[in-house]
Amino acid sequence: MSQQSFIKQVKAAMAGNRAINGKAILAMIIFGMIILTFVLSDYSTRGNGTLGVGAAAEVNGEIITLKQFQEQENRIANYYAQFFGGKIDNEFQKKQIRSEALNELINNSLSAQAAEREKIYATDAELKKIIMEDLPYFKKDGVFQSDLYKNLLMANKLTPGEFEKDLRAQTKTQRIRQLFELGLSSSRIEKDLEAELKSKQMNVAFVKINADEIKKLITPESAAKNLTDPAFAQKVQDYYNNQKGEFETPEQVKASHILIRTGEGADEALAKAKMENIVQRLKKEDFGKVAGEVSEDPGSKTKKGDLGYFAKGRMVKEFEEAAFNTPVGKVSEIVKTPFGFHIIKVADKKPAQTTSFEAAKNGIAAKIQAEEANTAIAKHLEELVAKGAVAAVNEYINKSSLRWTESGYFDLTQDVLPQVNSEALFKASLELSKANPLAKVLVREGDAQYVLKLVDAKSVASTAPAKEDAAANQKSLSGYSKWISGLRKSAKVSTNDALLSQQ
Structure with a gap:
């Protein structure tokens, strides 16, 4: 069975009902349904070899017994055996199953402990209802049978006390899962409303x-x-007189530049030396060609250093003064600004000018x-x-x-x-x-x-939200996995190394 198909089965089982599903819990405990087996199996266990011979692991002081481990291993092995011809004799598969069994028990213990801390309980009355009313396995003609209950547990090597303890832990874990489903996925009402709005x-x-x-x-x-x-013409004249700034164009210069950056850890002396080498190249080579090759200003480099026309107040002071003081067709000296070293070539200049009333009046009108x-x-x-x-x-x-x-x-x-x-x-x-x-x-x-x-x-016909449901379930599963991962990082977990290395 592939990892993907197994996860799909698990997600489908967990997405079926938000209420506590006693049948699903019993199946997980007795018949080997595994929650998040592959999702969480990448967490490696950490052993210290100091646990007693009867302990499989210790989680924040809570012992996971060897018997619990063996039962969990058997359940997982029996489940997988259905897909491997009725038995598992590959040593790698056996080791993987043991690792999954131990990880599952540790994760369940962490989840149950967290539920206790958050005051998420499974009461005796709830357990009684699940066992006597919700689960069909212990009923005959629709009535709970105590003997059938004990005999079925015995056949699965469980005592009522062990089963009820596991059932309580699973119920608390299931409640945690439900919280993730509610918190991380859209509710059915929201999805139905969205589908209605889309239609x-x-x-x-x-x-x-x-x-x-x-x-x-x-x-x-x-x-x-x-x-x-005359009345309209006066409005036009008044507008011109009151909005003189609209009709004044300041002095402008058209220039190109090459930048070698400094700051952010750059060696200023090295940057200046690079610029001095560029100055030597410009004595023999075209400014635009060199700018396209070496300039460190990404905005103008692709335009061969061209900055277009700009007026005063657009550039930093040092750059502006050099650009406006350099004659048309000439290249400036090296200019230092907060951005680095520049060299500027001036292509054109436009003097400040004012548009006359005669030229502006039709536009104003x-x-x-x-x-x-x-x-x-x-x-x-x-x-x-x-x-x-x-x-x-x-x-x-x-x-x-x-x-x-x-x-x-x-x-x-x-x-x-x-x-x-x-x-x-x-x-x-x-x-x-x-x-x-x-x-x-x-x-x-x-x-x-x-x-x-x-x-x-x-x-229009609304579409079925199957993909959205799958995405919501995956989001919930991922959120639960990350939460368990966080618990493990801060937990004190000891494992029995011999369990994973045994033949």
Whole structure:
């Protein structure tokens, strides 16, 4: 039997019911069902040879008897024998089974001890119910039989006291497992709800209204015509006078550089020596070629050192001063900055300049016209959507040269509306219906407002969450395994070395 198929059986058995499954517990104790055999078998045991002859291991002071070990070994061996022709005679297999048996007992002891510390108990009343009511093995004609109980245990070399002790420990361990299932996997209710939300799909359409969108519709001829209106022309002049900074371009330089980094353990003297060698190469070789080969600035290296145009205030002080003071076409001296050593080649310079009113006025006119049109359009659409006038809204949008954009179908597990990546629009979409397809208000997102309407809503068949269940079970199993591993790291565990080396 492969490790994967065995784990699948174990996971399937443990995922069946969140309630304490007495039948499964009895099967694990008597008939050899193993929890996490392969998952945890990679933990090696540590022996010290000081245990008594009747002890298999000691876990935080609790003795695991040789008899418990032999019984566990026999159960595992009997289980595996079903897959190896009825017997196991390979010495490697026998040693592996002994290792698994000891690891299983140690892990169960650690789990039970942790359950006690966390006040997770298995009461006498619970054990009685499991034995007398839940397990069918001890019943005849549906009634618990004390003699049948004792005889079946005896046939499996167990006393009632031993069986009940093991059953109590297994019950506590099972409770721990259930906590991991509840804490690390989605509940069935959550999965059902998610499936229901996935089955509901919508397609909505929206119109974006803001000044930038409307400005695209304004032609230069339209802007120029508005400037013939003295009142509008004054608005344009006032805007220019009050926003002078928009029309001023500072001095700029276009440069390339080569960087050899310092800091973070780099040898500064070695870095400078490398840069001095580069200076010698540049006397004979092309700057861009050398930069592409040796520069340690990954952002500009792929562009042969090119930094493009930049104004003052963009670079560190030392670099900026060297770039602006180096003539066009020349290469600077070596420049030291907090990043390392640089050498800079200046390709071009642009002086500071101011765009004149004559050159700027048409652009300003288009901007003001767009802002005023945006305000008027948004106000009128607010009035129409408040009335739910779908036909009137469509007519006005067409008249205004705006257009609808469809989101495409999306399910209700989404967080944002497709196409615009908007949480506000997604939430507003949930209020739409075929009876009321138009949102009653404009939805604001950033500097834009949106008209929103339903195009279609439909239900699709939900898919079975088999893969999700498997993933949740695996997550729970992995969490339990890590928890046991943590317990073992801090536990005091001694084992009888002879048990694993015996022939």
